[in-house]
Amino acid sequence: MLSRSHYVGLWLQDDTLLRFGRLNLPFGVRIPEHTLWVRESTRTDRESDQQHGASLTYTGGRWRVDAMLILGNFQLNPDRYRERGYATTVEYLLDPTLAIGASSLLTHSQVDSLTRVQNSIRYSDGALLRWGATRKLSLLGEVDVLKEGGRHAGFTGFLQADYEVWQGVHLMLTGEALDQGLLEQRDVLPQRGAGAPRYGAWVGIDWFPVEHLELRVDGVMHQDDVFQGQAQLHLYL
Amino acid sequence: MRPIPLSVLLALASASWLGLARATPEYPSVIDATLGVSCGPPAARCLICHTTARGGEGTAEQPFVRHLRLFNFNHGHDPASLRNALNRLDELYDSDEDGEPDKQELRGCGNPSGDDLGSGPTYGCDGAQLAPPAASAAGQNPALAALALALAALLVKRGRGR
Numbered sequence: 001m002l003s004r005s006h007y008v009g010l011w012l013q014d015d016t017l018l019r020f021g022r023l024n025l026p027f028g029v030r031i032p033e034h035t036l037w038v039r040e041s042t043r044t045d046r047e048s049d050q051q052h053g054a055s056l057t058y059t060g061g062r063w064r065v066d067a068m069l070i071l072g073n074f075q076l077n078p079d080r081y082r083e084r085g086y087a088t089t090v091e092y093l094l095d096p097t098l099a100i101g102a103s104s105l106l107t108h109s110q111v112d113s114l115t116r117v118q119n120s121i122r123y124s125d126g127a128l129l130r131w132g133a134t135r136k137l138s139l140l141g142e143v144d145v146l147k148e149g150g151r152h153a154g155f156t157g158f159l160q161a162d163y164e165v166w167q168g169v170h171l172m173l174t175g176e177a178l179d180q181g182l183l184e185q186r187d188v189l190p191q192r193g194a195g196a197p198r199y200g201a202w203v204g205i206d207w208f209p210v211e212h213l214e215l216r217v218d219g220v221m222h223q224d225d226v227f228q229g230q231a232q233l234h235l236y237l
Numbered sequence: 238m239r240p241i242p243l244s245v246l247l248a249l250a251s252a253s254w255l256g257l258a259r260a261t262p263e264y265p266s267v268i269d270a271t272l273g274v275s276c277g278p279p280a281a282r283c284l285i286c287h288t289t290a291r292g293g294e295g296t297a298e299q300p301f302v303r304h305l306r307l308f309n310f311n312h313g314h315d316p317a318s319l320r321n322a323l324n325r326l327d328e329l330y331d332s333d334e335d336g337e338p339d340k341q342e343l344r345g346c347g348n349p350s351g352d353d354l355g356s357g358p359t360y361g362c363d364g365a366q367l368a369p370p371a372a373s374a375a376g377q378n379p380a381l382a383a384l385a386l387a388l389a390a391l392l393v394k395r396g397r398g399r
Contacts, residue, residue, distance in 0.1 A: 193295020
């Protein structure tokens with residue numbers, strides 16, 4: 001059995017929730033496109049980047065604050081690969097359809113499970129935007145500074161426009177950028193995505209024909225990569 | 238609720254017939270096949286070329302793949318290009334300068350870009366390891382398409398009944 005997210009929660013007040021368990025990291029805009037560079041490079045997607053820890057969430061008035069103490073992914077063995085640290089997002093509603101926010105993440109592991117860098121520290125700090133510009137058009141955006149062990153600082157970001165052509169049919173256009181930072185090694189030249197920016201775009205149609213059913217088709221175009229088309233069929237209980 | 242036409246069901250069925258989207262997990266298998274070895278599929282082997290086991294564009298920066306670029310191997314999803322580059326690789330070239338040539342290290346299931354990778358982290362209670370899925374001929378799953386079509390038809394029928 002696989003469980004990505006599970007927790008025990010305690011309402012400290014009507015607007016304050018304390019949770020212990022395996023949780024999505026509170027960082028950036030929570031989007032389903034887990035392969036967007038902002039989610040992959042910060043390791044904060046909702047697909048496979050959950051960690052165990054304690055989270056305190058406050059949602060009151062115009063504020064939303066979510067802070068998590070990361071104790072490690074205990075589905076990952078041995079312990080030297082587990083990250084410890086924190087992740088947090090603070091968001092403020094300028095008006096009912098416009099939210100701005102900031103996120104921060106800092107982790108340490110004895111050995112980075114993905115890069116194998118020893119005594120690895122990585123951090124990300126960024127800003128986010130969620131805007132219901134009109135009844136049919138919404139915008140999501142995020143930009144983050146990146147720094148991980150073995151690399152100089154970099155950045156990543158995205159901007160997504162979602163236009164509901166008619167009820168249940170969304171046209172989506174997304175632009176993204178990534179420079180994860182130049183490797184801290186000799187004789188390494190900058191290349192797109194590492195020491196120089198790489199750009200990409202998604203074009204998608206998201207269709208909800210009936211309740212509990214979603215069909216989504218995307219075309220993904222990244223510099224120096226082949227065009228990728230993908231289709232997803234989601235059935236919701 | 239408006240009735241959904243048959244074209245919708247056909248679109249849903251065809252969409253579920255499309256192949257899986259993935260990175261280039263077959264590259265370790267291409268290396269094995271080209272050099273006549275079988276080193277297994279652990280995701281850790283992606284670190285031979287990539288700086289992260291997740292792979293991806295912009296992370297192919299290890300010493301071994303930097304040398305392969307000299308043979309016009311410079312992007313993913315192109316097994317033929319990797320095979321060509323490996324065939325043109327000099328038998329004595331040593332990317333990490335550890336005294337063992339790259340091809341010899343690869344035939345020994347080692348890492349020509351640096352320290353041996355070992356098995357890497359394991360997942361879950363039974364020590365499972367992430368492995369790239371085996372590449373099927375087309376990636377389609379007719380049973381999945383049939384199930385999706387049946388469930389979609391059920392949902393449409395429920396929608397019409399309201």
